[in-house]
Amino acid sequence: MAGHGLQIFGDVRLEQDGVIRAKVKGNVHASGKLVVAKEAEISGAVSGVDIRLEGKVDAGLQGRGRVWLVAQSVLRTRCAAKVLRIEPGADFRGELRIGDSLDG
């Protein structure tokens, strides 16, 4: 359980669908669907299948399925996905690679 005030130093691996609410000094990898909640701050990269970003990710995000950046979310460096939705009010700056084969 990762809630308010929790900081994780190191990479995080989720074996199933999950929600990150912590500050993570490292990368986050999810085998399934992932929500990066609005209080979450991740200094590394995030990867998963379907990813919903409400918080902040510094080093890029790679979804093998759908990626959704909601309003107030912050993403830097890179965004790769099969299907993408960036809502008005989201803050993104970086490389966009959408629709490429991301399975390999």
Next chain:
Amino acid sequence: MAELPQKIEVSCPECGQTQRESENFISTVCRGCGAYFKSSRAPMNARKKVKRAGIKKRELTCADCGAVQMVADEAQSSSCLECGRHLELGHRVIDGEHLGNLVLEGELTIGPKGNFGGSKARAARIVLQGRANGFLQAAEWLRVEGQAHLRSGASGEVLEVRPGASLESKDTLLFRSGQIDGELRCRTAQFSGPLKVGSTGKIIAEQIVFSELTVDEGGRIHSQGEVRMAAEPVLAQAILPANGEITST
């Protein structure tokens, strides 16, 4: 017993709606739009008035000063009542080389073998199937339907690249919104509003700027991207239940 007058069907010269009236009617009011009109069997002078009232008009906005006036639907040109600018209202098709600037209130079509060689063309709607060396400005929309090339960029309200079509632009594209279902190659494309890439769409650019972006499955983008322009916050709704497990490694 006297026979009742028969009913006939008449149509309103203003809105075209049909209604039934007594065959002896002299004048009536349209039940659709409320316009008053007379029977075609009315005296000659009255008939003339009915004909004049039937002239269809439309709203025309001056591209220079923005003043609005009413002009006859069939008019091919007019002058702005505010600034005096000559307004060409018709449509234009360029099938060969066109030199010189163009300002149209109607639709400009640059055909597959057409090339706009002037420095600037402005029209309400532009269909681009060929080439343009000059800058294109589309007040309503710029629609790419063929294998099109732009040398000096374009601006306007909506950019549409149809399925199977491609647009290659050597200069900046500035639009309010975009619907990309074909291929778009450019250096910079800026959309102050939403950009949508359909399942057959593809964007290859150095940079794209937008306020919101939707890419359907099958759509492709290779570019640097940036969100600009603040928008109203949208309530977040989770796409999955919060039942995950986290392990630190």
